Amino acid sequence: EPEVTQTPSHQVTQMGQEVILRCVPISNHLYFYWYRQILGQKVEFLVSFYNNEISEKSEIFDDQFSVERPDGSNFTLKIRSTKLEDSAMYFCASLRGWDTLTGTEAFFGQGTRLTVV
Amino acid sequence: AQTVTQSQPEMSVQEAETVTLSCTYDTSESNYYLFWYKQPPSRQMILVIRQEAYKQQNATENRFSVNFQKAAKSFSLKISDSQLGDTAMYFCAFMKSSDYKLSFGAGTTVTVRA
Numbered sequence: 001e002p003e004v005t006q007t008p009s010h011q012v013t014q015m016g017q018e019v020i021l022r023c024v025p026i027s028n029h030l031y032f033y034w035y036r037q038i039l040g041q042k043v044e045f046l047v048s049f050y051n052n053e054i055s056e057k058s059e060i061f062d063d064q065f066s067v068e069r070p071d072g073s074n075f076t077l078k079i080r081s082t083k084l085e086d087s088a089m090y091f092c093a094s095l096r097g098w099d100t101l102t103g104t105e106a107f108f109g110q111g112t113r114l115t116v117v
Numbered sequence: 118a119q120t121v122t123q124s125q126p127e128m129s130v131q132e133a134e135t136v137t138l139s140c141t142y143d144t145s146e147s148n149y150y151l152f153w154y155k156q157p158p159s160r161q162m163i164l165v166i167r168q169e170a171y172k173q174q175n176a177t178e179n180r181f182s183v184n185f186q187k188a189a190k191s192f193s194l195k196i197s198d199s200q201l202g203d204t205a206m207y208f209c210a211f212m213k214s215s216d217y218k219l220s221f222g223a224g225t226t227v228t229v230r231a
Contacts (some may be wrong), residue, residue, distance in 0.1 A: 033218070086185075
């Protein structure tokens with residue numbers, strides 16, 4: 001069964017450093033998302049990406065964040081200068097769109113746990 | 118903006134018993150989708166069940182079923198014959214049909230006791 005793959009599974013970084021979180025969505029999917037979950041808290045929307053551009057971003061997604069789909073398969077989230085409060089689980093999700101037979105569903109990667117020290 | 122409310126932070130249930138998790142949402146959208154996700158200690162997000170708003174029939178997936186009340190904007194999850202492997206955090210989620218963005222509730226931690 002196709003799946004969304006995220007790397008690394010765990011990243012520890014120094015405050016102020018840049019990090020890139022990587023995701024490989026399911027190949028025929030058209031919509032891509034990043035979500036964040038601070039430990040024990042709710043899952044928060046960061047950004048959505050469709051047709052090679054950002055379609056929506058949340059207040060969390062400030063100038064320190066960026067996304068790219070550099071080669072048509074990978075989908076990356078970059079945090080330019082990490083802060084302690086960026087420590088969280090980051091989930092990538094992809095979605096094909098709506099299908100008359102199967103409806104719709106977002107497929108999640110297993111997450112990247114980011115720890116900023 | 119859509120808001121999703123899960124009013125039960127924690128629930129405990131005896132193995133083989135039934136537990137019901139509540140979820141309400143607020144939206145002005147007419148067409149949307151609703152989901153329940155399970156997050157075990159591994160923190161993987163696992164889809165449990167989904168419901169299209171235009172369908173009146175409540176969705177069922179094995180031991181999991183929902184009670185969807187569109188007018189009341191309520192979407193509760195019933196877990197029947199609870200198993201130890203059901204122990205997890207459960208998130209209710211709302212998806213707009215226009216952009217498929219998910220909005221999550223705060224989650225309910227379910228503990229199944231042996």
